[in-house]
Amino acid sequence: MKVFLALFFLFATIVLNAQETNKIKVVIDAGHGGSDPGNLNMTKGFKVEKDLNLLIANKLGNYITQYLGHKVEVIYTRTTDVFIELKDRVNIGNKANANYFISIHCNSAKNPLVFGTETHVHDINSKISRELGLEIEKQFKTRAGRNSRGLKLRPDRIRNLMVLKDSKMPAVLVETGFMTNKAEEAYLNSDRGQDLIASAVFRGFRDYLKKKHNIEMRKPGDKKPVKKVEGPVWKIQIMASTGPVSLDNPDFKKLNEPIEEAKITNSTSTFNYKYYVGAYEDKRDAKKALKEIKNTKFSDAYIVKFETIKK
Ligand SMILES: [Zn+2]
Helix, strand or coil: CHHHHHHHHHHHHHHHHHHHCCCEEEEEEECCECCECCCCCCCCCCCCHHHHHHHHHHHHHHHHHHHHCCCEEEEECCCCCCCCCHHHHHHHHHHCCCCEEEEEEEECCCCCCCCCEEEEECCCCCHHHHHHHHHHHHHHHHCCCCCEEEEECCHHHHHHHHHHHCCCCCEEEEEEEECCCHHHHHHHHCHHHHHHHHHHHHHHHHHHHHHHHCCCCCCCCCCCCCCCCCCEEEEEEEEEECCCCCCCCHHHHHCCCCEEEEECCCCCCCCCEEEEEEEECCHHHHHHHHHHHHCCCCCCCEEEEEECCCC
16 A cells, blocks of 8 residues: 555656656746845935835736646745845756746946846856846837847856856846936836836747747637527527618617627528527526516517537
8 A cells, every 4th residue: 555655656756756847937036025125226215126126026927827837837935025146046056957047137337328128147158147138128119219228248247147157047137227327217216117027028038938939829808619509599580571671770770789680591481581689508507588678569489499510
């Protein structure tokens, strides 16, 4: 029995792992946090970097889950204001066997006139990181209308880029804007600005995945496919006529429902035109509707059963 159970659990674990690996995993890392605020705000009332990073990172994660959730799993290094060592952030990704690592930061410069976005890669020779970074910067430039400063590999940012250096997966660090530039600081602090930044990073990531993994995106308004009606439907016949009746006639309009006109060609009936409302899968719904219709001009209306062809 013990052996059996052990085998069972082993098997169950393998199945679970197999399911997990079906999805592409992306780590979203909101830079800094807790006792490490990152860059401080220049303007009173505005947020420090750690808070801006978290807001943008959460929005980015939501976009990915909403549109690519069927293919991509999002792993956050933090979702609250906590301090996490750089090496632990990398470990979260490494342990999860993540495929990609996207770190979100806000920039600063001595010169307040400097503004724009930068995407840093830990290894400029890593083709994947470079291509992903380029897609993100392309989105900043074209869709979000930002001043894209392009891909960077800067030795003066070793500390934060250590995240990238030690990660086993392709990684990018996105500097979403300069807090030292007045206009950009305001933009970073605005909900709309954060949305645009998150959606630009999302689009860059999505476009990269499309190229590399052939991933299709769910469209925003996509509904679940409508279940094909099989079996009978009940319609309410409101009238029959020897000739066509204008669908604009006021009695039809009063019903506030689309009228279906059926021309009967192979019938001996003198009434070659029949008019229906509704198409109910449940006869009880048809009966309810009929009650109301009988109170209108169409007091002779009745229910007709239609068999639909099964596929
Ligand atoms: Zn930072």
